[in-house]
C-alpha cells in the first residue's frame with residue numbers, strides 16, 4: 050500500500066502540491082499556521098490537524114514546504130516533529146533551504162537516531178506545482194531517492210543531484226541566475242521602451258535570440274506585461290535564495306561579483322517595496338529608478 054504522506058507548509062506551493070498527491074491517490078495529512086490554508090487541504094480531500102507533531106505521528110514520508118531553514122529546523126527540532134515520526138520515516142525538505150544547514154540538520158537527526166532527511170527543492174513556480182511539471186532537485190543517498198521517486202514524480206521531473214544538501218545548493222544557484230536575469234531584463238525593457246521600442250516586439254525578438262531566459266519567456270509575458278504581478282513567489286523569498294547562493298559561493302572561495310551586486314539591488318528593492326510584494330514587482334521597481 051502507498052506510504053502515508055505528512056505535509057507541513059500549505060502556502061502558495063504546498064497547497065497545489067498536496068492537492069496533486071491527493072489526486073494521485075495518496076493519503077495526505079497536513080498542517081499550516083494559517084487556518085485558511087488548512088481548510089484548503091480539507092477542501093481538496095486531505096485531513097488537516099493543528100500541530101506539526103500530530104502530522105509527524107501519522108506520516109511515513111514527511112514533506113516540508115516551509116519558507117526557510119530556520120523554520121524547518123524549529124519544526125523538526127524544537128517543536129519535536131522529528132521525534133514524533135514513526136521508526137523508518139523519511140523527511141523530505143522541498144523548501145528552498147540553506148545547503149550547509151540542511152547537511153548539518155541531516156547529521157544531527159541521524160546521530161540522535163531520528164529520520165533520514167533528504168532535500169528536494171523545486172523550480173517551476175505555482176504553475177508547475179498545479180500541473181505537476183516542477184523540476185525537483187533531490188539530494189540524498191540514491192536508495193532513499195529511489196524510494197521517494199513515485200511520490201516525487203507526481204509533482205514533477207526528478208533529478209538526483211548528489212548528497213544531502215546538494216539540491217538546496219543547486220536551487221539557490223538557479224535562483225541567483227533567475228533573479229539576476231529578471232533584473233537585467235527589466236532594465237533592458239525600460240531602456241528599450243524609452244527608445245520607443247514596443248515591449249511585445251522586444252520580448253518576441255529576445256525569445257528567438259540569445260537574450261532569452263525564463264524572464265523573457267515566462268515572467269515578463271505572463272506577469273509583468275499584463276500588469277498582474279501575481280506569480281505567487283514573494284520578493285522576500287527570492288532575496289533569501291539569492292543571499293543563500295551568494296554566501297555559499299563566497300564561502301567556497303568562488304564569489305559572484307555580479308551576483309553580489311544583484312543581491313544589493315534586490316535588497317534595496319525589498320526595503321522600498323511592500324514586504325508582501327510578488328518578486329515580479331522588481332520590474333516596476335527597476336523602471337522607477339533614474
Ligand code: NAD
Pocket residue numbers: 057058059060061062063080081082083086101114115116117120124143144145146171172173174175280281282283286287290
Ligand atoms: P508561502 O509563504 O506561500 O508558504 C509557506 C507556508 O508555510 C505558509 O502558508 C506559512 O503559514 C507556513 N508556515 C510557516 N511557518 C510554519 C510553521 N512553523 N508551521 C506550519 N506552517 C508554517 O511560500 P511558498 O511560495 O509556498 O514557498 C515555500 C518554499 O518554496 C520557500 O522556501 C520558497 O522559497 C520555495 N519556492 C517557492 C516557489 C514559488 O513560486 N512560490 C517556487 C519554488 C520554490
